[in-house]
Each structure stands twice: as structure tokens, then as C-alpha cells.
Amino acid sequence: MQQIQLMNSLDAIARVNAKDCFVRGESIVFLVPESQMRQAIGKNGSVVEKLKKMLGKNVELFEYNEDPKKFFEKAFYRAKINEIEISEKEGKKAATIKVDGTNKRIILQNMGRLKKIKELAERNYNIGEVRVR
Numbered sequence: 001m002q003q004i005q006l007m008n009s010l011d012a013i014a015r016v017n018a019k020d021c022f023v024r025g026e027s028i029v030f031l032v033p034e035s036q037m038r039q040a041i042g043k044n045g046s047v048v049e050k051l052k053k054m055l056g057k058n059v060e061l062f063e064y065n066e067d068p069k070k071f072f073e074k075a076f077y078r079a080k081i082n083e084i085e086i087s088e089k090e091g092k093k094a095a096t097i098k099v100d101g102t103n104k105r106i107i108l109q110n111m112g113r114l115k116k117i118k119e120l121a122e123r124n125y126n127i128g129e130v131r132v133r
Contacts, residue, residue: 079103
């Protein structure tokens with residue numbers, strides 16, 4: 001129920017239909033279609049700031065793409081990714097993000113963000129495991 005209300009808040013302010021949404025601690029995470037990302041952010045982050053004030057929590061936006069590899073590339077935008085492998089074993093999907101040592105540190109520095117990315121991957125792409133190597 002709360003999820004629907006949050007998604008409706010984003011829609012009311014930005015006219016953006018979030019694909020997914022959940023609350024983790026002091027953050028609300030939205031998965032927004034690629035075509036609507038700029039609209040969801042707003043000019044100079046105005047939409048994000050409005051939502052933040054209205055909901056009283058931090059707001060994080062992630063970009064949805066049909067291709068899970070593109071999702072990971074956008075989600076880990078701070079790191080240079082060498083390769084992304086999506087494998088399936090016994091009906092369970094896993095993603096392996098291959099990076100060098102420096103970029104691995106960049107990804108692992110923010111474990112909270114990594115956990116949110118993993119949850120989005122599981123909920124929207126049926127990828128139960130995300131490994132950074």
C-alpha cells in the first residue's frame with residue numbers, strides 16, 4: 001500500500017510512472033523508465049528536492065532498462081565496468097560485474113547503494129545474486 005502511495009507522489013509531482021519503489025531506512029528508492037529519467041529528476045534536481053521535503057526521506061532514482069546489463073551500467077555509473085555477465089543455473093539468474101581493483105573499491109565503498117541495486121535486480125530482473133569481481 002505504501003509503495004503505491006509513494007509511486008503516486010512521484011506521478012503527481014513529475015508525471016512519471018515509476019516501475020518499482022521501496023523504502024530502505026531513510027531512503028525511498030524509485031526505478032524510473034529510461035525515457036522519463038530527466039523528467040523525474042527535474043531541472044537542477046527540483047523534483048527530487050520536492051519529493052524529499054514532502055516525504056521526509058532521501059530520494060534515490062535508478063534508471064530502468066529492458067536489458068539488465070544496461071541497468072547495471074547505469075546503476076554503477078561511478079565505476080568503469082569491464083564486463084557484465086548474466087548467467088543462469090538451475091533456474092536462478094546471477095550477474096557478475098567485472099571491474100579492476102580501483103573500480104571495485106568505488107562500487108564497494110557504498111554498501112547501502114549496492115544493496116539497493118541488488119534488490120532492484122532481484123525484484124525487476126529476477127537476478128538473485130550480484131557479484132562484483
